[in-house]
Amino acid sequence: xxxxxDLRKGLKIEIDGEPFVxxxxxxxKPGKGHSLYKCKLKxxxxxxxxxxxxxxxxxxxxxxxxxxxxxxxxSEDDNYCFMNTSTYEQEFLPENQIEExxxxxKENTVCNVLMFEEKPIGISLPNFVNLNIVETDPWVKGxxxxxxxxxxxxxxxxxxxxxxxxxxxxxxxxxxxxxxYVERVKK
Numbered sequence: 001x002x003x004x005x006d007l008r009k010g011l012k013i014e015i016d017g018e019p020f021v022x023x024x025x026x027x028x029k030p031g032k033g034h035s036l037y038k039c040k041l042k043x044x045x046x047x048x049x050x051x052x053x054x055x056x057x058x059x060x061x062x063x064x065x066x067x068x069x070x071x072x073x074x075s076e077d078d079n080y081c082f083m084n085t086s087t088y089e090q091e092f093l094p095e096n097q098i099e100e101x102x103x104x105x106k107e108n109t110v111c112n113v114l115m116f117e118e119k120p121i122g123i124s125l126p127n128f129v130n131l132n133i134v135e136t137d138p139w140v141k142g143x144x145x146x147x148x149x150x151x152x153x154x155x156x157x158x159x160x161x162x163x164x165x166x167x168x169x170x171x172x173x174x175x176x177x178x179x180x181y182v183e184r185v186k187k
Contacts, residue, residue, distance in 0.1 A: 001059055001060070001061060001062070002059065002060040002061075002062060003058075003059055003060075004035075004037050004054050004055065004056045004057065004058050004059075005056070006060075007022060007025055007037050007039060007054065007060075008022065008025055009022055009023070009024065009025045010022060012044070012062070012063040012065055013060040013061065013062065013063055014060070014061040014062065014063040014064065015041075015060065018043060018044075018045055019043075019044040019045065019063035019064075019065060019116050019121070020041040020042060020043055020044060020063070021041070021042050021044055022039050022040070022041060023039075023040045023041065023042050023049060024039065024040035025037070025038075025039050025040075026038040026039075034055050034056045034057065035055075035056040036053050036054070036055065036056070037053065037054040037055075037056070038051065038052075038053050039051070039052055039053070039054065040052075044063070044114075044116065044121050044122065045116070045121055047096060047097075047099075063116065064116065064117060065114055065115065065116055066114075066115045067112040067113070067114055067115070067124070068084055068112065068113050068115055069084075069085050069086070069110060069111075069112060069113075070082040070083060070084050070085060070091070070110070070111065070112070070113040070123075071083050071085055071108060071109070071110050071111075072105055072106070072107060072108065072109045072110075072111065073090070073107065073108075074107060078094055078095040079092045079093065079094055079095070080092065080093045080094075080095065080098055080102070080105070082111075082113055082120070082123070085110065091113065091120045092120075093113070093120050093121075093122075093123065097120070097121060097122050097123075098122075098123060099122075101123050101124075101125050101176070102156070103156055103157075103158040103179065104125055104129045104131070104156060104158065104174060104176045104179075105125070105156065106129070106131065106155060106156055109125070109126075109129065110126070111123050111124060111125045111126065112124045125176040126176065127175065127176060127177060128173050128174065128175055128176065128182060129173070129174055129176055130171050130172070130173050130174075130185050131154040131155050131156060131158075131171070131172060131174055132154065132155045132169065132170070132171055132172075133152045133153070133154060133155075133162070133166065133167070133168055133169065133170050133171075133172060134153050134154065134155050134168070134169075135152070135153040135168060136150060136151065136152035136153065136162065136166065136167065136168055137150050137151075138167070138168075139164050139165055139166075139167065140164070148163075148164055149161040149162060149163060149164070149181075150162060150163075150164055150166075152166060152172075152181075154172075154174070158174075158179070160172075160174060160179065160180065160181050161180070161181060162181045163181070166181075166184060170184060171184070171185040171186075171187050172184055172185060173185050
């Protein structure tokens with residue numbers, strides 16, 4: 001059980017039988033009366049965001065969430081198939097629950113799938129993934145301007161800015177939290 005004083009950004013709570021995550025949080029102490037907790041909540045099932053104010057005396061249930069290690073297998077139409085690495089059971093997630101993660105998701109990627117009441121509702125990728133570059137402009141000799149970058153298309157279709165010396169078919173490490181190039185990886 002959580003109390004209003006436990007509220008913070010990123011906390012997952014259950015309201016009316018549905019899981020919510022706190023996206024923004026603000027504590028307000030008016031001159032008179034009770035303290036107020038102004039939150040922006042995101043429904044983890046539908047993705048809908050809304051503002052809600054709580055009083056200092058309110059209590060909340062912890063969202064009944066579980067993370068399972070699963071391997072991404074393939075996508076079919078707008079559904080993504082994941083396999084539980086311990087039981088080999090397969091679960092499908094619709095594209096709207098994958099959100100931004102699909103830019104870095106390639107077959108056989110192991111990630112954590114968030115489950116609510118034994119149903120998958122979202123995924124969290126590893127912090128870094130290695131992806132091949134399928135298209136980029138060739139390096140022009142003498143182009144050594146400090147801080148210069150060029151666009152490169154990854155095998156997932158995501159376009160990232162890379163240093164000019166990176167060539168087509170190279171393997172690069174991408175930070176999934178920021179979507180930025182980190183380093184070149186030897187094959």
